[in-house]
Amino acid sequence: METRIKIGVSRCLLGDRVRYDGGHKRDPFLTDTLSIYVDYTPVCPEVEAGFPIPREAFRLVGDPEKPVMITSKTGKDITDVMEKWSQRRVRELEKESLFGFIFKKDSPSSGMERVKVYNEKGMAEKKGVGIFAGIFMQHFPLIPVEEEGRLHDPILRENFIESIFSLKAWRETLSLRKSMAYIIDFHTRHKLLIMAHSVNHYRLMGRLVAVGKGRPISEVYREYEALLMEALKLKATVKKNANVLQHMMGYFKKDLSLYEKKELNEIIDQYRREYIPLIVPITLINHYVYKYEQGYLRKQVYLNPHPIALKLRNHS
Numbered sequence: 001m002e003t004r005i006k007i008g009v010s011r012c013l014l015g016d017r018v019r020y021d022g023g024h025k026r027d028p029f030l031t032d033t034l035s036i037y038v039d040y041t042p043v044c045p046e047v048e049a050g051f052p053i054p055r056e057a058f059r060l061v062g063d064p065e066k067p068v069m070i071t072s073k074t075g076k077d078i079t080d081v082m083e084k085w086s087q088r089r090v091r092e093l094e095k096e097s098l099f100g101f102i103f104k105k106d107s108p109s110s111g112m113e114r115v116k117v118y119n120e121k122g123m124a125e126k127k128g129v130g131i132f133a134g135i136f137m138q139h140f141p142l143i144p145v146e147e148e149g150r151l152h153d154p155i156l157r158e159n160f161i162e163s164i165f166s167l168k169a170w171r172e173t174l175s176l177r178k179s180m181a182y183i184i185d186f187h188t189r190h191k192l193l194i195m196a197h198s199v200n201h202y203r204l205m206g207r208l209v210a211v212g213k214g215r216p217i218s219e220v221y222r223e224y225e226a227l228l229m230e231a232l233k234l235k236a237t238v239k240k241n242a243n244v245l246q247h248m249m250g251y252f253k254k255d256l257s258l259y260e261k262k263e264l265n266e267i268i269d270q271y272r273r274e275y276i277p278l279i280v281p282i283t284l285i286n287h288y289v290y291k292y293e294q295g296y297l298r299k300q301v302y303l304n305p306h307p308i309a310l311k312l313r314n315h316s
Helices: 028-036 079-096 131-139 154-174 180-197 199-214 217-232 238-252 258-272 279-291
Strands: 005-010 038-043 058-061 068-071 100-103 115-118 124-128 145-147
Touching (some): 005 079, 028 038, 038 079, 068 079, 131 145, 199 217, 258 279
Antiparallel strands (some): 115 124
């Protein structure tokens, strides 16, 4: 199955003038770069819920755990309208088979985290979640989500994009007849990628695959998917990546010359010290994979988890 990756996105981030003031918040990375690899399903909660352009700005007030949405000048309570529309919209989005969603930061409808919630004195605390964003995340707990502001962080950007490409690979496995053989194949190819995010999940998923033949296959699939997406939410840090790089080096212990071992060790150490980006040791290991025909590592998604043109591993 070859499927385009479809991602939901706050419509203003694509340059559409749907904000309360008639403006937009076009994000060049989303429109000019990521759009080459994904198709967008744009969503503007406030416009789709029936509010005009331009309109009064909205704000969240009250309890950060269950805030009320009001118009900022007239104080009209529009919570019920927004919640009912959001519940309908997420049910509609089930048909889209989304691989992820990118929200607008700070938005009272679409902010994923740290949205301002005002108390009775008019003081704001950044403890809220936008009404639509909260309902979406509750309805689709396994789908990767991010905000455009956080995507400016290179580590969070790579983490999100790695997650959506991994989910694509998993759904391609789901499209096949349910079989432990397909789960084992997927897990074998993604082992090092999972390890780079969470050694604990790597072990849990390994045990699940090992004993899976004695359990109902649908149950194994559900549990494996939940563990996979849970693992991918955890950041692949420099320390975790360095551990995986050292692990891969072990596969060449009978192949590398003393000089090559010394060079690779030094490159990994330079990465660990954050002198060089991850792409440098990855490129060297990929070279050795082909030079020494290392079949197991050649299959590892970790070495090529997303299009190289996105340059996600070029940051130091």
